[in-house]
Amino acid sequence: MKAAIINHFGPPEVLEITEIEKPVPNDDEVLIKIKFAGINPVDTKVRAGTSGMSKNLQLSAILGWDVSGTIESVGKNVSEFKTGDEVFGCIGFPGLGKTYAEFAVADPKLITKKPANVSFEEAAAVPLAGLTAYQAIHEHLKVSEGQRILIQAAAGGVGHLAVQFAKLNGAFVAGTASGKNEDFLRSIGIDLFINYKKEKFEKVFKNGDAALDAMGGEILYRSFSCVKKGGRVVCLPSSTKNDPKAIELARQFNVELIWPMMHPGGEEMSIIAGLLEEKKLVVKIDKIFVLDDIVEAHKAIETHGTDGKVIVKIR
Numbered sequence: 001m002k003a004a005i006i007n008h009f010g011p012p013e014v015l016e017i018t019e020i021e022k023p024v025p026n027d028d029e030v031l032i033k034i035k036f037a038g039i040n041p042v043d044t045k046v047r048a049g050t051s052g053m054s055k056n057l058q059l060s061a062i063l064g065w066d067v068s069g070t071i072e073s074v075g076k077n078v079s080e081f082k083t084g085d086e087v088f089g090c091i092g093f094p095g096l097g098k099t100y101a102e103f104a105v106a107d108p109k110l111i112t113k114k115p116a117n118v119s120f121e122e123a124a125a126v127p128l129a130g131l132t133a134y135q136a137i138h139e140h141l142k143v144s145e146g147q148r149i150l151i152q153a154a155a156g157g158v159g160h161l162a163v164q165f166a167k168l169n170g171a172f173v174a175g176t177a178s179g180k181n182e183d184f185l186r187s188i189g190i191d192l193f194i195n196y197k198k199e200k201f202e203k204v205f206k207n208g209d210a211a212l213d214a215m216g217g218e219i220l221y222r223s224f225s226c227v228k229k230g231g232r233v234v235c236l237p238s239s240t241k242n243d244p245k246a247i248e249l250a251r252q253f254n255v256e257l258i259w260p261m262m263h264p265g266g267e268e269m270s271i272i273a274g275l276l277e278e279k280k281l282v283v284k285i286d287k288i289f290v291l292d293d294i295v296e297a298h299k300a301i302e303t304h305g306t307d308g309k310v311i312v313k314i315r
């Protein structure tokens with residue numbers, strides 16, 4: 001089968017298109033014929049060798065965790081899926097990529113059926129970012145009716161889904177993005193749009209219950225003053241984990257600081273699938289690449305300027 005692999009860590013150009021053997025599912029796995037793979041910033045960090053997960057990767061390796069496609073075959077112990085089912089999920093975690101390819105084996109617990117009115121493109125765009133956003137809003141920040149939350153990088157892959165989960169919970173949602181994203185963010189219900197290129201977010205949003213930060217560093221430091229005592233701040237980039245300055249600021253502001261790690265699972269994927277089906281959750285796709293252009297796809301994500309999601313068409 002055709003796949004994009006890396007033989008060593010490095011810049012986007014280490015990604016190579018090649019022919020490798022089609023994987024064979026064991027008795028407890030399914031084989032997915034992939035239509036689209038989703039790209040996430042973590043893929044680029046694993047590729048560069050800078051992610052903590054790079055060490056789990058045995059080279060040569062396929063990258064990519066997010067997938068949409070159809071079930072090609074099932075192991076003899078699998079009863080939840082059958083050949084031909086349309087599915088999606090985050091199947092490569094932790095650190096074991098596999099979706100930049102024509103086929104991938106998956107644990108059936110990590111996938112869910114794709115609703116008929118959700119496209120394969122949308123389905124591949126959602127899993128990792130959707131699970132991260134869902135867990136940040138529900139599990140870590142515990143955002144509830146009437147609370148006020150600030151979402152940094154609100155137009156990003158995780159951010160735009162987190163905005164919608166927080167709104168579904170009845171929160172007042174403020175979010176930062178550049179001006180080109182204002183109309184989109186208003187269309188998904190943001191209450192306070194903050195153009196980070198024109199104004200300082202800490203001047204216009206104060207006394208929040210929670211903040212979700214997708215940036216780290218200075219933006220994380222400045223976010224503490226937006227949250228009231230006893231509030232919570234989630235910071236997503238794991239490269240910033242245990243930043244001593246952030247820990248000290250959290251202590252000074254009396255705010256709980258959490259660096260979460262997304263955990264994949266079919267149950268939350270089913271909830272997300274239901275929201276997509278009911279059109280209560282929309283996913284924005286910024287760019288669609290073909291597998292042969294995987295290097296360009298990684299370069300695009302690394303600009304940190306794509307809005308919504310980047311996906312790759314496999315077939």
Ligand SMILES: NC(=O)c1ccc[n+]([C@@H]2O[C@H](COP(=O)([O-])OP(=O)(O)OC[C@H]3O[C@@H](n4cnc5c(N)ncnc54)[C@H](OP(=O)(O)O)[C@@H]3O)[C@@H](O)[C@H]2O)c1
Binds near residue numbers: 040152261262305
């Ligand atoms: N811990 C975990 O389990 C976990 C899971 C998922 C993701 N992550 C991490 O979370 C981070 C975000 O992921 P993502 O997929 O959402 O990223 P992304 O889609 O690549 O983020 C791009 C967005 O960032 C915005 N942005 C750039 N600079 C900004 C600034 N100064 N202020 C506000 N917004 C800014 C851009 O908005 P404009 O275009 O408007 O400038 C763009 O919409 C990554 O580091 C990723 O690795 C961690």
